[in-house]
């Protein structure tokens with residue numbers, strides 16, 4: 001797709017990073033619009049990247065490949081229909097995406113995947129429909145959300161917020177807000193998870209006795225956590241982050257049948273983080289719908305924490321990540337790289 005596009009076709013390449021929730025979204029509102037039942041606050045994992053190329057045209061059928069593998073159409077049809085409605089044109093999209101990290105194993109590949117896909121579809125579609133006004137970042141965030149709620153946040157990079165029931169995320173800060181913050185991502189297993197987050201959320205909503213109180217209490221943490229991010233208070237952010245993920249997993253454990261994403265290695269790392277905190281090392285962990293453990297710390301402490309994580313033998317590898325910026329986009333035929341979104345623009 002790198003040659004000059006034919007008339008009536010345009011291809012764009014977008015690179016986006018996954019969105020890691022400090023406060024978790026888990027559960028959807030009623031009505032089938034893919035809206036979050038709980039607010040989430042997140043940061044972008046800048047050292048993990050999804051790169052997606054999209055060609056828009058008026059012919060053929062929609063097609064998505066991830067790592068060369070054709071994806072089931074049903075997973076993408078609502079999303080592509082929404083893009084067509086937003087652009088008011090019967091366009092078709094061919095997308096090829098690759099992740100430089102394991103897919104569908106609890107590393108939020110769907111967040112970076114749908115963020116990159118939404119941006120690339122929007123820009124490629126606008127290029128075919130020459131002269132059409134570009135979709136705003138907020139509109140692109142709303143499109144990405146139709147594919148994956150966490151993708152609404154990944155559209156902004158940096159630190160972002162997605163209120164309960166909201167159609168689009170809000171950018172809070174760019175990556176420069178907290179330059180010495182790091183996330184260590186410990187890969188406990190590289191296998192794809194057996195239960196998707198979508199299925200897990202539905203099981204939680206329909207069977208977990210704790211689900212109503214999870215949803216009711218999630219908002220109470222938000223204001224404090226946003227303020228803690230604003231003043232770069234790692235201990236307060238870490239403590240709020242722990243409460244959020246542990247309550248989310250409490251809800252899952254109370255499902256029928258129970259939902260257990262943890263592996264023995266996950267628990268070993270949670271214990272190691274507790275031990276490090278007792279020794280005065282500033283490290284706080286979180287997990288998503290998978291066995292991986294992500295640890296928040298300062299850059300100066302990252303090497304010794306990574307050594308401790310390795311010493312447990314619980315992780316196949318450890319990736320150190322900075323906070324990422326906004327997705328980047330360019331025409332596949334070459335040309336300038338556009339920062340898909342920057343604060344204040």
Ligand code: PMV
Pocket residue numbers: 019020021023024025026040108110111148149150151197198287288289
């Ligand atoms: O947006 P999804 O379907 O990938 O679900 C994300 C769910 C969590 O990662 C567990 C939490 C979150 O807010 O990212």
